[in-house]
Amino acid sequence: MSGDALKQAVVARARQEGFAIARIATADAIPEAPARLQAWLEAGHHGEMGWMAERLAERADPRRLWSEVRSVVMLGMSYASEEDPLAVLARPEQAAISLYARRRDYHDVIKGKLKSVAGLLAARGGADVKVFVDTAPVMEKPLAQAAGLGWQGKHTVLVSREHGSWLFLGAIYTSALLPPDAPEQDHCGSCRRCLAICPTDAFPAPYRLDARRCIAYLTIEHAGHIDAELRPGIGNRVFGCDDCLAVCPWNKFAGAAQETRLALKEELGALDLATLAGLDDAGFRTLFAGTPVKRTGRDRVVRNTLIAIGNSGRPALAQHAEALLRDASPLVRAMAVWALGRLVPERARSLAPAHRGLESDAQVRQEWDVVTELERVA
Structure with missing residues (x-):
């Protein structure tokens, strides 16, 4: 099977599995990633996420993680919702939980679907494959931009012209040589909504996130006590923060997520x-x-x-x-x-x-x- 035909089959299977988009990048598509990652780490912006510094070379270059990789299939699954995720912030007796966390764990949903797509790729192309969902040293967002799924916005999250800021990402590394897609260009323009809305000033500059001040990091990844100066900004957000994602203008083009296994658990929206x-x-x-x-x-x-109670x-x-x-x-x-x-x-x-x-x-x-x-x- 030709590379073009194999790519078409992979994209078709991805659609069948509920992915909103699937595109291809070459294994050497992110040459600028090592320097950017190193600068972020040296600034200490990763906080306690020591795993970001581990296996740095493999994270920055797919070929260091797996020498046989020739192409990277990047896939995105929408978790957009028709509801306003910021509405709960006006109800201080209730808990604000990020949209993604009010669904079934995306790792469990996406990994099986990635295996289905990868299995077709292996069967029809005779290629070796490896699948990744946010649990390996893979720089999903730069690779997704290189593949054309979207671009990393000023809030550092991937933004899609079709799906806004609401994409779960998965990656398939393969030894097959597939025709790559064109990278996506930055379409943020002069907009600064995502930067301006951050309650804890977690963006020292556009396209730079200081995780140590990010509510998502503080409420999920941070294992210790939260600094007193940051507590008032947390408001009633008890798990994650959707503010910078929710105000992105490109969200107006995003339809509600179609994957039924990612349906919102209504009881978690009004706790x-x-x-x-x-x-x-x-x-x-x-x-x-x-x-x-x-x-x-x-x-x-x-x-x-308890921080939310104190802020109520x-x-x-x-x-x-x-x-x-x-x-x-x-x-x-x-x-x-x-x-x-x-x-x-x-x-x-x-x-x-x-x-x-x-x-x-x-x-x-x-x-x-x-x-x-x-x-x-x-």
Whole structure:
């Protein structure tokens, strides 16, 4: 089978599997990636994501990861929604969970479909193949731009003229030589909406993201305590942040996602903060079974929920923070102190002596010290 015919068959199978777009890049299509990645790492903008620095050469050059690769099939699956993902931000008693995380875990959905496309490629082309979904040293976004799926916008997320900022990406490395597609050009123009809306100023410049200030990173990847200066900007976002994606003008061309296995779980779109704060580990696992949220774990999500409670301006929610002052997790205890101090500072001050004296974690003790300092200032 000729390269052109094989490519057509691959694209057709990708469409059958629910991918919105599938295009081809050569294995050497991102020569500028190593320098850009190195500069980002040297600036410390990756935060605690040490895995980004590991296997750097393989991440920046597909041929270093697998010497036999000649072509890269980049595929995108839409997760666009007809609803406004930012509407929940106006309801401070409810939890804002990113659109992608209110669906079945995309890793589980996409990997099987990638294997189907790769299997056809291997069977008809006699080629070797490897599939990747966000779990290997693969620079999906630069490769996707090189293949023509879209371009990396000023918010660093891939933007498509047909699907906006709402594409899950997958990659197939193959030893087959397939006709490449033209790379996509940047169509952001003078627009700065994604930069202006960021609540924590996570973009030091267009096309540069400092993950250490990014709400998605802080609420999902960051395993420790969240800096006090960043907490107010988090608002009621308990898992991820859709702000910079949702305001992209190119979203107006994106139709709702068609893949039924990625249908939104409606119950995750209107969760009360009080409900989340009361979850034990078993309840957490049940509620978020099959979603990306489950991988982050109960403690981090309840940590984030307490930040949202502290930002809510609703003193009635303070009881849920107080109930967690003796939680087993110091992440949770620290934010319970912070939330209580934000909502009913006099109650927090009255509890400080007894709780601080029994506290073994330095960060939690520091949160109690802040409460005590507020008392002295008052």
